Amino acid sequence: MQHAFAARDDRPWAFFTNDEARWMAAVVDVFIPQDEFPAASQAGVVDFIDYQMATAYGAGKGLYLEPPFPDGAVAEQGYQLEFTPAQLLRQGIEQARQLGDFATMDATARADHVEDLSNRDDFIGTLIAELWKLTRQGYFADPIYLGNHDYAGWRMVGFPGAHAYYTERVDEHERSVTPPPRGIAHDRGGSPYPPRAIRGGSD
């Protein structure tokens, strides 16, 4: 642990630039907007994706990237781009930002714009599909990965987490309340790191 004030310091992004993070926040909050439960960015989804991109998954762990990359793939053959996830996000965000400026859009326009991007038949479409997958992972993964802050996702559905022992309860069909969530690290909020502030705001 760092000194007592470290958590208050403005933690820099590990992978994103501030502009990228702002764009990311707008997209992930279209996927999971705020209601009685936090929006994706409020639950740390941008922090989660930033961390994933800076570590093994972003660098292409578990991804076979040997050439060639011929044209003509059918969708059922799966991912056929030559980019690691980190490369896909960096280049994809740069191009996608040319196609629209979230800062000028209201919530409805943002949702429509993300929908349009997702329907594209190029790698922007693949980027949006990847971000949707990462968003759900960030909202619902154990908080040790910096998303699901304060168990936002687990509280929303009623998932008790990693400490699981139900032998005596599974066939009691009129049962008690769901236990409160507890993650791998035991912490009350699952992780000592709150989501970073998105500079300039996502809204």
Added chain:
Amino acid sequence: MAPRTLPKTDVLIIGGGWTGLTAAYELAHAGQRCVVLERGKQRHTATSFGAPEEHDELKYAHRYEHMVDVKKETLTFRHNRDQQALPMRRLGSFLPGSGLGGAGIHWNGQLWRPLPSDLEMRSHYEERYGKDFIGPDLSIQDWGVTYDELEPHLDFFERICGAAGQAGNLNGEALAGGNVFEGPRSADYPNPPMRQPISNTLFGKAAERMGLNPFPMPSANVTKAYVNPYGAQLHPCTYCGFCERFGCGYYAKADPIICVYDRIKDHENFEIRLNAQVLRIEKSEDGKTATGAIYLDENGEEVFQPADTICMNAYALWNVHLMLVSGLGKPYDPETRTGVVGRNYSYQTVAGVDAFFDDSVKTDPYMGAGALGVVIDDYNGDNFDHSDLGFVGGGYIACKQYHGRPIGYQPVPEGTPKWGAEWKRAVRENYNHHADLVVHGSSVSTPENYLDLDPTWTDAYGRPLLRMTFDFPENDRKMSDYVMQRAMEVAREMDNVTSVSGSNNAAIDSHYDIVPYQTTHNVGGAVIGTDPETSVVNRYGQMWDHHNVFVFGACLFPQNLGYNPTGPLMGLAYWTLEHMKRDYLPNPGPLMDA
């Protein structure tokens, strides 16, 4: 540089999963010096799979930490010979394992026996429905070994696992509450069935009202403290909901490490080498026998391990790959329909039915286990009349509750938007009120679904990748749709259900998709049989072309049955090992005339 050659061993076993470790156990006790080569790392149930660290959905269920690394070994895939096969760049549809215990540490524990008719599929259908009932575009064939011959071995493996279930046919006597369609068992399950949650219970009640025959899914999630015949101690299941894709640190899911490895690891005839990647099997000058295997040791150096007998115990797909890159057996050619290695690859048809309850039924889906289900077998195999249906085969319908892990478990009713506020509300409102039905169906073999070597891409060791040419046969699409409709009828009959929807991986007018997870039940490619023109191994699992090579695993299945493969393939493994010990090793040579 020529590889370093080690002293010869009696038996060389390639792969340290269920079949490989079992072969080592049985053959070491028969006086054979056994060397097991496992490409993956050392790990142990006690030290590697403990909660809460193992209960990390992201790491194990979505980053595939226990699975094969596609950077080292993957395959290419296409639907038919007119397409270019492209690499499976990421895992998806199926998840082969790597490391001690293989895929056996991250299975669900659904432990089935084949139906007697499954093992004689062609002759059974021809006898009941006539010679022409199976169309000419299907290469369905008999296994060459019968249920009665496998029964003692199926029974023994259930004892190794401490299986939990309810017998439906004990020595020909029908027992209420079990599977009325199963073949006769020589003994009851060693442990009582699992405790069932509300969703599965309501499914069973609905099925019973409809005149169907529900029973608890046979399970290798153990229900009582139990000691298996090898002396392994197992413990009762905690219903933690982290089964498939995870190891079980509770010692409650039978796995090859605790059930077999721990009981053989100190035996004087047993040696295992981890991080030992087999590159190819070498043949004698006359080509009639294999002499040993070349592998990369943990330092990346090539080593030759000579052996009198070789057991191929890799995952189904990699056994076929190893045969092809080693020149063992004649490769299948779909043009001429000759050759056998790679022939009759098939998969599994999986459809799902979602039923949503009103608020009065709270399912608590996080209380789950891999084989926690209530099943009907009324539409599996040939348990129902196929005369007018236009297809062969079938599947079981199970209501199961195997996990509520929230990244992967987000059931929403049909018509819910794919994301946004409405999606979020639907996830929240339905998480605790959902019944998860699966149709787990057979998949027949055809002359156009096969495995060979890819001309373009290579693995990390410079070998051509395996190439899979596969799409669901028309027969299977019709079958899967038919059984899914029956599942939807049961779902609609369930109490307090407000909506029902179905989705089918083998839907009519769609193509097999290698992206979404379906099952790790790839079968065939090195099939068992009684005719060397249509099988790689004889009915004892011995290669026709190389009598000192024995083949294990689901690559032996001539087509896929409606059940999960581990029970049937372990029955075959013990059958092969019995014949190795009794007939082959005292007098090596072909066990059948070609």
